[in-house]
Amino acid sequence: MITDGEQHLAEKVRGQVYDNINDRLELKYVVKADLKDYMENTNGARDNLKKDVADWKEASKRVGDMYAAAWSYQVAETKFTQATNTAPAHIELQNADKVSDNWRAAAQADEDLAARERGDVMDYVKAIRPANEELKGEINNHFIPLVERINQSDTHIVEEVVNYYGPKAHAHAEQVHHHMHNMTNDIARPAMVHPYHHLMSVESSSNMTLNEQLAYGSVFLMALVAIAALSNKGKAESKSVEFDVEDLEMTNKKESKK
Secondary structure, eight states, X not given: OOOHHHHHHHHHHHHHHHHHHHHHHHHHHHHHHHHHHHHHHTHHHHHHHHHHHHHHHHHHHHHHHHHHHHHHHHHHXXXXXXXXXXXXXXXXXXXXXXXXXXXXXXXXXXXXXXXXXXXXXXXXXXXXXXXXXXXXXXXXXXXXXXXXXXXXXXXXXXXXXXXXXXXXXXXHHHHHHHHHHHHHTTSOOOOOOOTTTTTTOOOTTOSSOHHHHHHHHHXXXXXHHHHHHHHHHHHHHHHHHHHHHHHHHHHHHHHHHO
């Protein structure tokens, strides 16, 4: 019979479930709204950073071309003289100062590009800092309390359901167990004894200590294994002898026919 208290508890849990769902829907709505505001507040900074990245790519290509040009010029200014009968082969770099200037210019352009990239990133971070602070405030003051409230609601709902159904389920299980016991109580049960029960017995009436009983049992088991091995070996030898006798009889019969 469902009591008034049980109905009241069911209504309470049902209400908590609906409140829990509404809290989750509110969290989803708030997160989406705040993230939308964040994206709008940082839209200009992100557009500027995209332009900067495009400039980085073009500048990086120019730097790569400068390195390639410096290498090509160095190769072109490298003079190789074949060996002769009187002198070894010889390699010489012409216009070494110009070669060095080309490499320095490429390396300087590379360094300037890296500094520019760092500056652009720092400008972007500075531009979005107000939006970050606003979003951080929303997370700390709104998101976290909502998540904690949902967690507490989950815990209360589960605890109330378990505390209500747990004792009932346990009582029902006890009834089923008692009923099954009564149904099978008059059915005889076989008396099962472990094969080594007597060997390993540690009853108080035994005169041996536990270690002595364990040693005795181990020796007895080893003896059983040895006997089984010898028995199998004897059977194998007997079978081998019978086979040899049959072969001998068959051989004698063939010779008598000849």
